[in-house]
Amino acid sequence: MISKKLILFLFLLAVVFGPSCTIAIAQEAPADVDTRWFHTGKIWIFLSVVLFSCAIIFSIYRARGGGDIFIRRIAGLEAVDEAIGRSTEMGRPILYILGLGQVGDVATIASMNILGQVARKTADYETPLRVPCNDPIVLNVVREMVKAAYLDEGRPDAYSEDDIFFVTESQFAYAAAVDGMMVREKPAAVFLQGTFYAESLILAETGNSVGAIQIAGSDSDSQLPFFITACDYTLIGEELYAASAYLSREPMLLGSLKGQDYGKFLIFAGIVLGVILELVGITWVSTFFKEV
Amino acid sequence: MRRQVPLILCFLFGIVMMLVEFSPHPVSEGLRAEVIEWDLIIGPFALVIGVVTLVHTHWIRIRRRVEHWQYSYLVFIGMIVMVAFGLPMGPKNGGNELPKWLEWFKWFKGPENEVFVWFFDNVQVPMEATMFSLLAFFIASASYRAFRARTLEATLLLAAAVIVMIGNAPIGDVLWNELSPVGENIPSTARQWILDNPNLSSRRGIILGVSLGVISQSIRIIFGIERSYLGGGD
Known part of the structure; x- marks a missing residue:
């Protein structure tokens, strides 16, 4: 669909350059140039993003004032201390796998945040922390993060840059390398946090076979069943994003979780209302969501 | 300053790129x-970082004679061979149009760069296929553990899995009809x-939770509340 502004522009060009130019323009005019500054078809998505963002910002603002914020217990995150303690007692390393995501992926950033918290504890306990990376940029960010965590804990001497290393960008070569590490080094705890694809079960089953306590977390819903089957604890969906707040207990981060809960409550209320209205024969809710 | 500049850039790009998502205007x-192109430019730098850290890691392994250090030589051999055949004569590097000083390489390459492709097809592809095929055995062992009917949940899982497996196999319908x-x-x-x-209901529940989690995490990052990814706690 050609906008009015574009048609006017083509007309003016035709007037200026004469009829011979008109044919050329008509042939080469772009088929679809949208000159609107706002896509009206996305208005409801925009409004829901704004509404949800406001709820989160409001919750963060409220959390700044202090007060107790209740967050439900997440078993997988409660087990982080247990996993690190086990590794320390057994004198074996902890293996932290960030998945195949790149540094711009939200799941990878969430995973790096958890790693930061884990690194603080391994620094305290002097437990070796091994992090094989499959992306060079992730590698450098992770090195900086872990180094800063060790510095913050007053243990810069315990930090070893060689323990955080690049393996390969190839999916199955990475899986093979990490599997080999598991079999040779027999880590007492394995963290699988981030974006995973078909290699998820290969890694989780190998970790299971060496007897490691495994804590997994992913936003890839197709890989979650594999993790639930093969790992001791699994962070499902949004629990991965809540982990950083949960572990650090910072009020502002916890406040954002509260805002997230408000969003979930709204969606849940919408679903219940929609089901009830559908049952009594009122269909405007389902029609609205189909059109959105 | 070291942390403020990234935080300001993160805020600006976060807000602008979110608004761009809702605007179809040519600008x-x-x-x-343009921003996607900037992202692509980072790629070659990442490759250099990757190669340097890989070489460093394996060089240290060889120098310190850590366990299985001999395999690090294989990494170097593989890397050198593939670069030697791929870089000057790769399919994206001018095809047969080699500079004069490299023309003597032609006898290695052949008209379709067969040596490089041969190594890829006969070394890398089979090895990756081998790793992928292991998945079948891992699925079997994981299923065995998951389907042991020790609890009510495991029993329900087992029942659902049996129904889905029988329904997926054509013989299931044939036997039932007979x-x-x-x-x-x-x-x-x-x-x-x-x-x-x-x-599908459970999957959608998870997807909704993930989407809300992503928005929440993005807001924390854009507004600089979540900054541990920059290194350091605060």
Whole structure:
């Protein structure tokens, strides 16, 4: 669909350059140039993003004032201390796998945040922390993060840059390398946090076979069943994003979780209302969501 | 300053790129394309970092004679061989149009760069396929553990899995139609019902939670509340 502004522009060009130019323009005019500054078809998505963002910002603002914020217990995150303690007692390393995501992926950033918290504890306990990376940029960010965590804990001497290393960008070569590490080094705890694809079960089953306590977390819903089957604890969906707040207990981060809960409550209320209205024969809710 | 500049850039780009998503104007589209191009430019730098850290890691392994250090030589051999055949004569590097000083390499390459392709097809592809095929055995062992009917949940899982497996196999419907006097194609219908109702509902629940989590995490990052990814706690 050609906008009015574009048609006017083509007309003016035709007037200026004469009829011979008109044919050329008509042939080469772009088929679809949208000159609107706002896509009206996305208005409801925009409004829901704004509404949800406001709820989160409001919750963060409220959390700044202090007060107790209740967050439900997440078993997988409660087990982080247990996993690190086990590794320390057994004198074996902890293996932290960030998945195949790149540094711009939200799941990878969430995973790096958890790693930061884990690194603080391994620094305290002097437990070796091994992090094989499959992306060079992730590698450098992770090195900086872990180094800063060790510095913050007053243990810069315990930090070893060689323990955080690049393996390969190839999916199955990475899986093979990490599997080999598991079999040779027999880590007492394995963290699988981030974006995973078909290699998820290969890694989780190998970790299971060496007897490691495994804590997994992913936003890839197709890989979650594999993790639930093969790992001791699994962070499902949004629990991965809540982990950083949960572990650090910072009020502002916890406040954002509260805002997230408000969003979930709204969606849940919408679903219940929609089901009830559908049952009594009122269909405007389902029609609205189909059109959105 | 070391942390403020990244935080300001993160805020600006976060807000602008979110707004661009809702604007079809050519200026927004152009901005989006430009930023994607910047992202692509980072790629070659990442490759250099990757190669340097890989070489460093394996060089240290060889120098310190850590366990299985001999395999690090294989990494170097593989890397050198593939670079030697791929870089000057790769398919994206001018094809047969080699500079004069490299023309003597031609006898290695052949008209279609066969040596490089041969190594890829006969070394890398089979090795990756081998790793992928291991998945079948891991699925079997994981299923065995998951389907042991020790609890109510595991029993439900086992029952659902059996129905889906029988419904997926054509023989399930054939046997049912032959042996049972009730209904037609019940196994495949039951399988479809499980996939479309309990399965899809749970998946959608997870996807909704993930989406809200992503927005929440993005807001924390854009507003600089979550900054541990920059290194350091605060």
